[in-house]
Every structure is written in C-alpha cells, then in structure tokens.
Amino acid sequence: MNEAIRTEGLTKDYGAGRGLFDLDLTVRAGEVFGYLGPNGAGKTTTIRQLMGLAYPTRGRASVFGLDCHRQAVEVKRHVGYVPGEPPQFGGLRGREVIAYLGAMAGGVDEAHVKSLCDRLQLDLSRRYREYSSGNKKKLLLVIAFMHRPQLLVLDEPTSGLDPLNQQEFYAMVREARQGGATVFLSSHVLSEVEHVCDRVGIIRTGRLVNISSLEELHEIRLHRVELEFAGDVPVEAIRRADGVDGVTVENHRVHCVVRGSFEPLMAAVARAHVVNLSSHEPSLEDTFLEYYSDSGKEEVAAAC
C-alpha cells in the first residue's frame, strides 16, 4: 500500500461556515506530512475523522485502504495517536495508564516503553494528576509510539514540551520514518514542521489551500526583522533586496519583513555597521494574511 492516508471530498460541516470542507488529500506511506494551520482552521476536525471519533458530513477518509468510519477498529490497529487535548486519568499512575491502554492495543513492549520514557525523561511511577502539562504530553507520546505503529497521527504533539524534549521528539519522528512509519503531524508553528516534515499541507478556515514541499514552504515563511545601525542606514539597498518588504526607517533603526531566505538582506547590509538585529516569526495567521494578501489570492481560489 503506497498511500497511508487518503481523503476524498471529506467534509464536516458544523454550520455557520465552521468545519472542514472538500478535503482531498493523500499522504504517502513512509513520509512525514505536516498539517499546518492556525487555531480553528480544521486540523483537529480532520484528525478526529481519521481516527473514527467523528463522522463526515460527506466524503470519505481511509487509512491504508481501510475506511475510517466503517473499519475504525481495524484502522486503529495500525495507528498511534496523540490527541490535542490531554485526557484526565486522575489518580492512575503513568505506568497504569500505559498498562490500561496498552492492553487494549494488544500488549506492551516493556523494554520499548522504558526506552521511550528514558528518552523523554518521564517518570511513570507518578500519578497522572501530579504530572505537569508537559509530562502529560510526554506520556501521550509514549502511548502513541509504544506499539511501533505504521501510522502516527499527532495533533499538535509538541505543545507543552520544553525545547530539549521537542528535539528528542523530532528525533523520534525521524527514527519512526526510517523504520518505515508514516507520520501525520498537525501544528500551527511553521518552524516546527520544517524540522521534520517532507511535505506540508496548509489548511485555513476549513479548506486545504496548499500542499508544499519544504522548499516551497520557505517561500511562505516570513520574519519580522529589526536592524539597528551605528551609522548610515543603507535603506535603498535594503528596499532593493529580494524578499524584503514593508521597510520603514526610524532614526538608525529599520523594520522590515523578510520572506524566504535572509541572504539578500544580509548582502544588502554587509557593508554597514549593524549593532543589533532581531527577528521573530509572526503567527501563522499573520503569515497567511501577508502571504495571501496580494498575489496569493488567485492561488488560494485555485487551490480551493
């Protein structure tokens, strides 16, 4: 089976324009697919239908050729899942949660669980209610990975994880892919999907607007940059640099937006004396608004 996930016209209409509409998507077996969108875009709605937790208004979804609605139990034999919202297991210890859910999936490989916990520095002897939100997320990751599933469906898996554990998680995803698994990973952070994904689907207001390779994703990516100069500001060179927009000058400070590579901007200021440079990534919604505000509009319409 070359396709891990396939959706055809998948729609979940909650009314008032909310939901997911006409999703046609194919995720190839063995790839890491990022599913990127701002909050409320429809990422979790898509995932809940893949997991058979919600039913489509129309259209269909399948995992390894199995219908996600009619063959939900069979689908889940192949899937490891991290929900966006952690459940509340109360007074059960981490080890008990693993045993409880692990038995439903056909047993637990203790050595593998221990290895995963060691990597994520998770103490399974603690009660679930004593876990921080980050530790709860780690436990959910262990549960998703512990059966070495063919498909990992991960709904914003790094929210709540500290940077070190995020890196460990990225390594686990890469290893899963090397082992032949497919990963479907939702996120609203552009830089995150760049770490691990082969392809990225971008969803906005319930509609898939684009499927990009990593290279294409760089074109979308924006940074708000502030440069401070000791002397004259090379404002004309900055304005002429490729991918640089919205240049404003205030005394010795320049604010601008950089799309894609930083190289043209760096080249433009190479001869000047830069005393400070700061850059931050705007929210995905802001990125989309800027990206699709002009030339992208037709592209959006075409993609829909």
Next chain:
Amino acid sequence: MLRNAFRLHRWGLIGYGVVLFVSTYIQAAAFMQVAGTTAASRAAFARSMTTLAGQLSYILPQPFRLDTLDGYVQWRAYGPLALVVMIWAIAAAADAARGDEDKQLVDYWLAARVSRARLVASRLAAFGLASLVAAVLGGLGYVAGAARYESVSLGPVAGKTLSLWLFVLTLFALCFLVAQLIGSIRGAQAAGAGVVVVLYLLDVLGRTNHSFDGLSWLSPFKWYDATTVLAPGGNLDGAGIALSVAAIAVAGVLSALAFARRDVRGTPFALPHREVAAKDVAPSPLLAWPVARLLYRQRWIVAVWALITAAMAVYMVAIAHSVVDSAINLPGMREFLTHSSGGDPYRGFIAAFWFGIAQLLLAGFAVHLVSGWAADDTEGILTSVLSMPVHRWAVIGERAATALVGTVVVVAVGSLTAAAMAAAVGTTLDAAAVFRASWLLIPFALTYAAVGAAASADFPRAAVGVLGVLAFLSFLVYELAPLLNWPAWAANLSVQQLYGTPFLTGVFWNGLWAMVAVVVVGFGVATLLMQRREVGQ
C-alpha cells in the same frame, strides 16, 4: 460577580429546592393518614412516636408536639432535611473554593480586578441567595401540604425557614473556610465532610446524653434543632440564630484572610518542601482484562458503597428490637409490622426499613457509577480508549458488566452483613426471603445503571442530572401514589414499586420483567447511541 456566582449554584438550587418542597409537602399531606383525625388518636400517635423518636435520635432531633401537624412536620420533614442539605453545603463550598480554581474561573476574576475579599463575599452571598430560595421553597411545600387540612400561620413557617437557611449557610461558610486550607477539590470535600460529621456527632451526643448538652452547642446542628417555632408552643431560638450569624461572619472573614494569604490553587500554610519518591509499583494485572480494568478504575466507588451499605445494615438491624418494641404500641404500626410479616414484627421491620434503605443506597451506587462513565467522556478518557482498537459496543458492554459485578458485590456485602447482624441480635430471618429480596436488588440497581448508560452515551454532561431526577421522581411516585390514590400503572412508573416487597410477599414478577426490559433496552439504546455519536468534542 454576584450574578455569575449565583449562576454557578443554579442546579443545586433547582435540585435541592424541589427536594425541600416535596419533602415538606409529603409529610404535611401524610399527617392525617398516619396520625388519625381525632384528638385521642393523635395523642396516642404522639406518645408512640415520641418513644420511637428516642430510638432514632441518631438521625432525627428530639420531637416536640407530635400530636400536631406542625410538630410532626418539624420533626419528620425538617429533621432529616438537615442531613440532606448538609450534602449540598459540603459539595457547594468545595466547588466554590476549589472547583472554581480548577476551572480557572478564579484566575479570570482576579485578572478582572475583582478583589479577593469581594470574591469571597460574592461566593457567600450567592450561596446565601440560592439557599434562601431553596429554604423558602421548603416552607411553601409545607404550606401547600398543610393547606389540605387546616389554615396555616405563616409566622412560624418563616421562623423555621430562617432557621433552615441559616443552618445550611453556616455549614457552607465553615466548609468554605476548611476548603481554603486544602489544596484540591476532593480533599476539600473530604475535609469539609469530616468537619460536618464531627459537628453532627457533637449534636447527636447532646441528643442521646444530656450531660453533653453544653458541648452540643458547639454544633450548628444544635442551633438548628433548637428552633422549634413551627410547633405550637415552640420558640425561635435567639441564641441559635445569633450563633449561626456569628459563625457565618467569622468563617467569611477567616476565609477572606486565608484566601488573601495563599496562592490560587495553593494553601495558606506551606509545608516544608521535601522530595517524596513516588512508589514504583507494578500496575495491577486487572488492567489487562476487559471489565476487570473498568472495575479496577471504579473500585473505590464499589468499596465505599459496600461499606456504607454494610454500616447501614448493621445500624438498621441493631435498632430493630428497640424500634419495634417502641412502635408496636402504635395500632397502625402494629398492624403494618405483624400482619404483613406473618406475625413477626422484627422481620416486618427489617423488610420494610432495611430493604427500603438498601434500595436508596443502590440507586445512589448506580448514580455514582454512571457519574464515572460520564466523567470518562468529558475528561477525554473515552477518546483515548476509542483511539485504541476497541469496538464502541464493547465500551457499553464493559460498563454493563461492571455495573452487574459491582452491584452483586454491594448487595452481597449488605445482605450478608444484615443476616449476620440479625443472627447476632437474635432475630431469625428467613434465608430464602433474604436471598430473594437481595437478588432482586440487582435488577433494581441495573435499571438505574441502564438508564444512566443510555444518557451518558449521548449526553454525558447531563447524565447524572437525568439519573438523579429519575431516582427522585421514582421515589416521589412511590411515596405519592398510595397517598393520592393513583392508579396501579402510575405507581408502577416507580422503580421502587417494580421492586415490590419480595422479602414479605415474594417476587413481583411483572415488576421484575419490567426492570429486565428497562435494563435490556437501556443498554441497547446506549450501544446504538454510542455507535452513532461523535467523541471528544
């Protein structure tokens, strides 16, 4: 702020308001039937009931003028209502102090520049308002029930209403203060319940032994009992009222001080930090098996209800002799206890009271089980379970099997304890009758569980409320049907009625089949609803 806080008490107000209204109404409406219509019969009734009340002083306050409608309602309705509303006060206080913090409502309110003192004052005022409305409904129930026979003087009703209101508000204020000291809602509930039970026992000590009368004045239960204004010749106890008002004020101020001193979700007195190594124990093997795993997760519910049932069995059987010896002088009671039980009044008492209480306990057990299923849904555990290769019908099947096993355990513990206690006090019970009455409790409890399963399969947030209303209506129909001469079909809408009186009169087969049908249909509907519903929204 006050409006928001009041809104949080709306379901408690509706539930307890209805309970208060109906309780006082039923007792007022039933007075003529139990006491008779002549002065002589009422005097005889009062004498016998006063003797009986001496045996029930662990539960009810000392009676006063039981030969009158007002005195009877004060003892029979307002007495046990103290135990009913205390549950409301404990739960509402823990929720107001800690539940709001868990839901992060307190964070929002404090961020919106509501001062901590104002927050405490608003929570007290909101519950005060809700409990006042509920207490007034209790008074109205009495007026409505009594109006069937005689005109009612509103002054004494207002006095008893005031007393009930201050009582429940005092308990709330005390539990609210206790909750400030405990860092979790469950801990606050347990600590609040512990404090209230101690206060209750202080009052009971005074009721049963007058040398402890002074000590009992430490208890709000005593302050409440001391107001006997509803009965002719009774009084509105100024000391009790003043103590209640003072306790509310002091507890409110101390709560505000404690809240000002502590972190949100923290405690005012930080214990010295020490690293406690968690016990790394192997998970229970029960978690690997269907049914056993849910039973394991709900084991505390089963254990607690089995213990409560055993304790009540011990108490009811232990007091059987003394209560029956007192009550046997009542003509109506003598006939009730001897005629229907083949001449053995002790057997009649156990049949009427123990198995009656056992029904209430098992209904409570079923509601508690269902609340666990509903929580699984709302807390995301069902989503985790269904993300594993598990059929949805298996989830319902597991719930049904868990309810069956749990009920068998609770019933077996209760019935074996009752039988053992009866043997210990020298009352011979018919083993076949005990067995019959006991096993019929299983379909009785499963009837509630099945309705709860259906409700929680589709409306988990409303399931406990729906089941609570059903249990209450069932009790209501059971009580009102004979009183108001309702037809048999209407009476049979009560699950208690379907259970019948198997200890004395054998199996009520139509009732049994009806319960079995509800169980099958309930779990069947639950399966269908679970199959088609969406999870994790």
